[in-house]
Amino acid sequence: EPEVTQTPSHQVTQMGQEVILRCVPISNHLYFYWYRQILGQKVEFLVSFYNNEISEKSEIFDDQFSVERPDGSNFTLKIRSTKLEDSAMYFCASKKGHFNEKLFFGSGTQLSVL
Amino acid sequence: ELKVEQNPLFLSMQEGKNYTIYCNYSTTSDRLYWYRQDPGKSLESLFVLLSNGAVKQEGRLMASLDTKARLSTLHITAAVHDLSATYFCAVDGDRGAQKLVFGQGTRLTINP
Numbered sequence: 001e002p003e004v005t006q007t008p009s010h011q012v013t014q015m016g017q018e019v020i021l022r023c024v025p026i027s028n029h030l031y032f033y034w035y036r037q038i039l040g041q042k043v044e045f046l047v048s049f050y051n052n053e054i055s056e057k058s059e060i061f062d063d064q065f066s067v068e069r070p071d072g073s074n075f076t077l078k079i080r081s082t083k084l085e086d087s088a089m090y091f092c093a094s095k096k097g098h099f100n101e102k103l104f105f106g107s108g109t110q111l112s113v114l
Numbered sequence: 115e116l117k118v119e120q121n122p123l124f125l126s127m128q129e130g131k132n133y134t135i136y137c138n139y140s141t142t143s144d145r146l147y148w149y150r151q152d153p154g155k156s157l158e159s160l161f162v163l164l165s166n167g168a169v170k171q172e173g174r175l176m177a178s179l180d181t182k183a184r185l186s187t188l189h190i191t192a193a194v195h196d197l198s199a200t201y202f203c204a205v206d207g208d209r210g211a212q213k214l215v216f217g218q219g220t221r222l223t224i225n226p
Contacts, residue, residue, distance in 0.1 A: 033212060043157065043202065043216040056213050091156060095212060101145070101164065103212050105157040 002026045004106035006092050012112045013082055021077045021109045023092030032075045033093040033103070034067065036060070043091070049075065082113045116141050116207040120217035128225050130192050135220045137186040137203035145206035146186045147214065148177050150199045157202065161188075193224045 005024045013019050025032050034046040048055040049067055066078045075094075079086055092106040117140040127133050137146070144165055149157040161170045163179035163186060170177050174197065176189045186203055200221045204214040 031212065035214075042218050043204070043214075045213050045215070048213060058213075093212075101162045102159055103147075103214070104159070105149075107156045 002104075004092055004094055004104050006090075006106035006109050008109060009107065010110045010112070012114065015084060015113055016081050019079050019082055019111065021079075021090050021092075021111070023075045023077070023106055024073050025075055025092065025094030026096075026104055027073070029094035029096050029104075031055075031095045031098065032067075032069070034077045035091045035093060035105075036088040037091065037108075038088045046077075046090075079111075082111075084113050087111055087113045116143070116205060116215045118203060118205050118215050118217040120203055120220050122220060123218055124221050124223075126223045126225065127190075127193055129194055132192065133190050135188040135190075135201055135203075135222075137188070137217055139184050139186075139203075139205045139215075141207070142181070142184075143205045143207065144179075144181050146179050147204045147206070148186070148188055149202045149204065151202065151219070152199050160201075190222075195224050195226060198222055198224045 007022045032049040035043050037043045045058050047057045047061045047067055064080045068076050089108045089110050091108045093103050095103050119138045121136050146163045148160040150160050151157050161177040166181040168179045174191045179186045200219045202216050202219045204216045207213050207215050
């Protein structure tokens with residue numbers, strides 16, 4: 001079955017550094033998402049992306065965050081200057097179409113900010 | 115603001131028993147999702163419930179949705195050890211946009 005792939009699986013960085021988390025959504029999917037899960041807490045929506053622009057973003061997704069689809073296959077989340085509280089598991093997700101209801105999640109990138 | 119509450123948050127049960135996880139949400143929505151998460155792993159879609167009265171079953175799991183009561187249930191029948199996981203419900207707060215609001219999760223442990 002096709003799957004969403006994320007790299008790296010673990011990322012350790014120093015506070016203030018920039019990180020880029022990478023995702024390859026399922027190839028014929030058009031809608032892309034980032035969610036995050038702080039250890040032991042609920043999964044939180046960050047941003048949705050369609051047609052090369054952000055559709056929705058949450059309050060968490062401030063100016064330090066950006067997303068990009070640099071080519072036809074990758075979807076990236078950049079955090080410009082990481083903070084300790086950015087430590088979390090970041091999940092990429094995609095779905096085929098607006099009315100296609102199933103959302104496929106990647107295996108996640110565990111980001112640790114020291 | 116849409117809030118999604120699950121209970122219980124922790125559930126330890128014996129194999130062979132039945133139990134129900136409840137998911138309440140605070141605003142009108144007719145799209146509710148159940149996911150399973152194993153430790154350190156991603157979210158696996160279990161059920162998508164799209165209308166009032168929807169009921170779906172897969173093996174020992176059955177999910178239902180009552181949009182009037184703003185309640186979904188996930189029922190486990192004759193539990194087996196490999197159902198041990200954390201189960202999340204999520205509600206689509208923006209019709210079809212998949213801006214999902216998740217519950218806190220129910221950590222289910224099934225003991226032999």
